[in-house]
Amino acid sequence: MKTDFIPVDYDYFDFQGRNYAKIIGRNSKGKRICIIDSCPVYFWAILKDNLNKKKIDKLLKKIREIKLDVKGRQTKVETAELHEKNYLGKKVKAIKIFATNYKDMHDVADKLGMPEIEKRRGYDLSFITHYIIENKIDPLCWYEISGEVLNNSDEFGGIDTNLDVDFCIKLESAKKIPKTEFNPRVLCYDIETDALEIGKGEILMISLVGENFKKVITWKKTKNPQEYVEYVKDEEELLNKFCEYVKKVSPDFLVGYFSDGFDLPYLKARADKFKIKLKLGLDNSQPKFSRGVNLTGKIKGIVHIDLLKFIRTAYAQYMKSETLSLNEVAKEFLNDTKKPFKIKHSSELKQKDWNEYYEYNLHDSVLTFGLFQKFWPDLLEFTKIIQEPIFNISRFGLSKHIENYILHNLHKFNEIPEKQPTYDEISQRKKIGSVKGAFVYEPTPGLYENLAMFDFTSMHTSIIISMNISKATLLETKQKNSYESPEIEEGNKKVKYYFSKEKGFFPLLLKDIFEKRKEFKAEYKTNPNRMTLARSNAFKVLSASAHGYVGFFGARYYSHEASASILAFVRKFNIETIKKTQKKGFNVIFADTDSVAFTREGKSKKQILEFLKKLNDELPGVMHLELEDFFKRGLWVSTRKGTAGAKKKYAMIDEDNNVKIRGFETVRRDWCQLSRDVQNYVLRQILKDGNEKKSLEYVKKIVKNIKQRKINKQDLIIKTQLKKPLSEYKATTPHVVVAKKMIENKIPISAGTLIKYYVSETKGKSKLVRDKVKLPEEPGEYNIDYYLNRQILPAVENIFQVFGISLKEIMEGKKQTTLGDF
DNA sequence: ATATACACGGATCCCCTATTTCC
DNA sequence: GGAAATAGGGGATCCGTGTA
Numbered sequence: 048m049k050t051d052f053i054p055v056d057y058d059y060f061d062f063q064g065r066n067y068a069k070i071i072g073r074n075s076k077g078k079r080i081c082i083i084d085s086c087p088v089y090f091w092a093i094l095k096d097n098l099n100k101k102k103i104d105k106l107l108k109k110i111r112e113i114k115l116d117v118k119g120r121q122t123k124v125e126t127a128e129l130h131e132k133n134y135l136g137k138k139v140k141a142i143k144i145f146a147t148n149y150k151d152m153h154d155v156a157d158k159l160g161m162p163e164i165e166k167r168r169g170y171d172l173s174f175i176t177h178y179i180i181e182n183k184i185d186p187l188c189w190y191e192i193s194g195e196v197l198n199n200s201d202e203f204g205g206i207d208t209n210l211d212v213d214f215c216i217k218l219e220s221a222k223k224i225p226k227t228e229f230n231p232r233v234l235c236y237d238i239e240t241d242a243l244e245i246g247k248g249e250i251l252m253i254s255l256v257g258e259n260f261k262k263v264i265t266w267k268k269t270k271n272p273q274e275y276v277e278y279v280k281d282e283e284e285l286l287n288k289f290c291e292y293v294k295k296v297s298p299d300f301l302v303g304y305f306s307d308g309f310d311l312p313y314l315k316a317r318a319d320k321f322k323i324k325l326k327l328g329l330d331n332s333q334p335k336f337s338r339g340v341n342l343t344g345k346i347k348g349i350v351h352i353d354l355l356k357f358i359r360t361a362y363a364q365y366m367k368s369e370t371l372s373l374n375e376v377a378k379e380f381l382n383d384t385k386k387p388f389k390i391k392h393s394s395e396l397k398q399k400d401w402n403e404y405y406e407y408n409l410h411d412s413v414l415t416f417g418l419f420q421k422f423w424p425d426l427l428e429f430t431k432i433i434q435e436p437i438f439n440i441s442r443f444g445l446s447k448h449i450e451n452y453i454l455h456n457l458h459k460f461n462e463i464p465e466k467q468p469t470y471d472e473i474s475q476r477k478k479i480g481s482v483k484g485a486f487v488y489e490p491t492p493g494l495y496e497n498l499a500m501f502d503f504t505s506m507h508t509s510i511i512i513s514m515n516i517s518k519a520t521l522l523e524t525k526q527k528n529s530y531e532s533p534e535i536e537e538g539n540k541k542v543k544y545y546f547s548k549e550k551g552f553f554p555l556l557l558k559d560i561f562e563k564r565k566e567f568k569a570e571y572k573t574n575p576n577r578m579t580l581a582r583s584n585a586f587k588v589l590s591a592s593a594h595g596y597v598g599f600f601g602a603r604y605y606s607h608e609a610s611a612s613i614l615a616f617v618r619k620f621n622i623e624t625i626k627k628t629q630k631k632g633f634n635v636i637f638a639d640t641d642s643v644a645f646t647r648e649g650k651s652k653k654q655i656l657e658f659l660k661k662l663n664d665e666l667p668g669v670m671h672l673e674l675e676d677f678f679k680r681g682l683w684v685s686t687r688k689g690t691a692g693a694k695k696k697y698a699m700i701d702e703d704n705n706v707k708i709r710g711f712e713t714v715r716r717d718w719c720q721l722s723r724d725v726q727n728y729v730l731r732q733i734l735k736d737g738n739e740k741k742s743l744e745y746v747k748k749i750v751k752n753i754k755q756r757k758i759n760k761q762d763l764i765i766k767t768q769l770k771k772p773l774s775e776y777k778a779t780t781p782h783v784v785v786a787k788k789m790i791e792n793k794i795p796i797s798a799g800t801l802i803k804y805y806v807s808e809t810k811g812k813s814k815l816v817r818d819k820v821k822l823p824e825e826p827g828e829y830n831i832d833y834y835l836n837r838q839i840l841p842a843v844e845n846i847f848q849v850f851g852i853s854l855k856e857i858m859e860g861k862k863q864t865t866l867g868d869f
Numbered sequence: 870a871t872a873t874a875c876a877c878g879g880a881t882c883c884c885c886t887a888t889t890t891c892c
Numbered sequence: 893g894g895a896a897a898t899a900g901g902g903g904a905t906c907c908g909t910g911t912a
Contacts, residue, residue: 446872473870484874485912506912507873588872591912595872602872614874640875640912687878695876695911710877710910717879717908767908778881778906816880837879 048216049193050074052082053229054186055299056350057175057436062203064122066149068178071212071329071348075189075226078213079297081329081348082192083203086181088149090170091463092142092159093134103129103140106163110144113158115151122151134168134463136519136551141463149174168463172454179434180455182221186437187430189226194219211294211329212348229427233257233419234298236289237411238310239404241393243795245309246316249282251393252405253289253314256412257296263409264288267393269401276405283321286314290326293349300350300437301327304373304415307353307442311344312336343442350438352426354418357441360448361425365584369716369766370801377414380421386410425585432563432589445592446599453556453604460552465518465603476600482611483536486618488625488638490683490692492849494733495636497647498699499655500675501628501662503620504568505587506641507594508561510616511609513668517553517597518606520546532612533619544608553604557593561669564590617641624662624672631658637683639695642675652677676701680734684845693845700734712842719805721762721834722842725749729843739850746843750858753834760805763829763838769800781806784817792822806833 054072061067068084092110094103107127114123125145132141144159146152152170159167172180179185194216197207207215234257242248252265261275266285268278279285293301303310311334318325318333325333329348337343344351359371368375374385388407396404430440433448434455443451457464468476503509510516514530522529522545530546564586571583596602598610617640625638633645647655655674662672681699683692696710712718713727729742752758767782773796776783785804789796796802804820807827811818816837821827840854847854 444871449872481874487875487912502912592872595874597873599872601870610873642912686876693877709912712878715877715909717910770908776907780880780907782908841878 048196048214049191050078050080050214050216051224051226052080052190052192052221053188054082054184054190055231056348056438057179057186058347059174059178060203060206061148061150062206064120064147066174067203068175068182068184069206070184073229073231073299077232079211079329081207081210081212081215082184082194082218083197083206083215084178084182084184084218086178087145088147088152088174088177089143089145090152090156091132091168092144092164093132093166093168093463094140094142095163095165096139098140098163102163106161107142109161110142110159113155115154115158117151117154122147122155124155131461132463133461134166135465136462136547136549139165139463149177168466171467172464175436176451176454179436180458183223184221185223185431185434187229187427189224189229190221191224192216192218192221209330210348211297211331231299231423232297233300233302233416234260234293234296235302235412235415235419236306236310237303237408237415238313239390239408240313245312246320249393250285250313250317252408253285254405254408254412255289255292255296256409256416257298260296261409261413262292263405264292265405267401267404269398271402273402273405273409275409282317283323286318286321286323286325289314293327298349300352300419301346302352302354302415302419304411304418305353305355306351307341307343307356311351312342315344345438350436350441352419352437352441354415354422354441357422357426358418360444361429361585361588364588365580373411373414377418381414381417383414383417385414425582428563428582429585429589432560445588446596446602448589449592449596450603452560453553456556457552460555462552467603468601468605473600476605476607479607482598482607482614483618484614485640486621486638487640487694488635488643489694490637490697492683492685492690492692492845494737494849495634495646495681495683496679496737498636498644498678498681499647500642500644500678500699501624501659501672502642502675504671504673505561505564505590506617506620506670507613508557508564508590509668509670510613510620511593511597512554512558512561513670514612514616515546515548515551515554516609516612516616517546517551518604518609519553520549520551521606521608522547533615535611535615537611544612546609546612557590558669560586560590560593620666620670627662628658636681637692637694637697644678644681644697644699647677678702678707679704680737682730682733682846682849684849687841687845698730698734700731704735706731706734717765717767718842719763719765719834719838721749721753721758722838724762725839726842726846729846733846739847739852742843743847743852746839746847746854747857749839750835753839754831756828756831758829758834760823760829763805763834764803764823765805766801766803769796769798769802771798779817781817781820785820785822788820788822806830806837 051074052072054070056071058069059066060069070082072080074080110124110127125147128143130141130143132139146155156167156170197215197217199208234255236255238253239251240248251267252263255262263276264279264285266279266281279288315325315334327334327346332347334344334346355371368379378384386407388403426437430437433452435451454464525545528548532544534541534543567583567586571579594613597606621638624643625635628635628643628645633648635645637644659674678699678701683697686693698708700706708714713723728745732742733739769786773786782802785802786796803823806819807821808830809819819830844854
């Protein structure tokens, strides 16, 4: 039969010793289709370059005869061919060695100890990645396919009979078609339980939300349930009902929030307890979990997506939310929040509470559904660029994304893939140590008027592209007509690295990401909203990670020299821009990595833009400097110790009165809300008025309030994240002490928990903060001295210092009559 | 295990010296 | 008077969280 088809979920199976890809997707009529396809499996043996034809023929013959026994299974090399390939950009002769089964390739590779073979490559990709590269059945792209329909066929061991799809097709041909629209069927879910530890409590209810579908299934009954509530007998039936509804809705994506770490493993654990099967897969299989620290839950045929993971890698860096809790993320992207409901153990809930609980549960899924819709375009975009199944796209980290993007495109360059580093290689790389980073200009503290700020577009990536930097293009020796890095200090020596002018695959590939980044940034500029900003940032992240990837010890294409060179160029271009700006007569206030801010010195905007154009004319390749914005005022302060200007800390106000605050305590979550609010007020007021008068009065008022204990304790809570298991801490910090208290109080904590506490008055004479900390709900009075001198004062002291005001003197000199009201 | 370096700043740790306490 | 305990200064280190 012929149909159109969009691949969504990828899986594979073995049949009669061979590998087959099993791809679940849809056609445009919404029918669910499974296609079964195979591809040749092979890897490469790269030959030493001095071999004559006779030797190679002999070697080929020898390889073709390889037979081996893998755990009792007989297997052999199917065939072997000689090819002209590229490896790390260099021409090589390589033998393509075909194996019967993908799993055998390691063992076959191990048999190739012949001296003629220089390297073995290409046997460490996942089968799915290999398959997609080989047959080009790219995820979430439309195809016109034809093939034989399997209907109760015994081919492949009767695979189609156990599969809940409309058609199971043995693929014969597939052609990509330009169609784009695809509205996936989505079902979001969320569970409520009586204990947080996986499987330790009863599951009380499950909510399900999809397009025109809302349901809360529960066995906890009350009067007058909402119309979306459906009752079941008990927890066991709840689990069955859940599976039933998933089957009925038949979603392409089953989406949760932190569901890899909570909802799905919980459901599985409870099902195990009742000895029932959680038949969620299209083949009625149960969800499978990866081993390791970070659980991932996989359901056959339905893509299980844990939105939290995708948001974390692709967006977290650029989000306002301070935690990635559903509540905060929903607030930022949907302008909606969780329903207010104080969760208690079900035994403590009153009849009337249940309705609220149902609603609360439902709404979590509603939020997840909303978020999925918001992030769907990005998941789609990432999937299309990187060409990995969306299951991986939604979970992998940035280095894997970059790496997969490269692997899926190597064929365009006739390149043999590099292997993953071994454990020893990783240790070696770590030993070399870090490379010198970017340049940060030390600002002179002060309040400045009329500023302009320039920044480079995707600086590192544009440098990689323009100077052709990569592991493969690195030249061993200096050559004429090559790209030459600035001088780099390596140990005590100064060296330069050289890169070929012949375009390498890595820089060429990055261009694609670079251009997408530009496109989405422009989209944001013309249509600024949360979502276009997020998308712009997502590609900013991807683009920015290209350099991080090169310097990442676990990367296939890691290169210390390339990484050092990229950063040397970053410093060079930033410093050059600073110098040119100063030479033009501007006063450079600060610069950090890829940006320069300076006062306009009476120059018109037109003149500034002309200057910018001139700067751009002098930049190589795709490097581009752009105007970030014009600013009415900007404030820089000194560091806490000493008089030097603090780097990475500033506040500016643009001509539409938008305030941009970087690095200040205002934006740091490990300061109490009061400090942050006060500093925020002060910064904004000063930027607006151009002087400190109003803010000083405000601070005095706050100080008075603190002393009179008028401050709400809620505003004094300090939040610090536990970054590792308690046992690994060498220092006994306040948040570690609080974490221990939490354990005593049976509050579950783990690495990642946000620890909350306040500093209280204590009788003891200890000066250590950790001896004064209390849990938010613990009774006690806040420590006036601490909040004055270690929270409020440090947050605003440096700001007033810019105006020559010593807040410390004012605060301590309260007995002076001139400050009687204080 | 899962992108990089630079930077701030709080809190503790640790060593040293001066002062206080105790016998 | 001398030993032990304590206070406090200051740099090193740990730790978390920012900017880019």
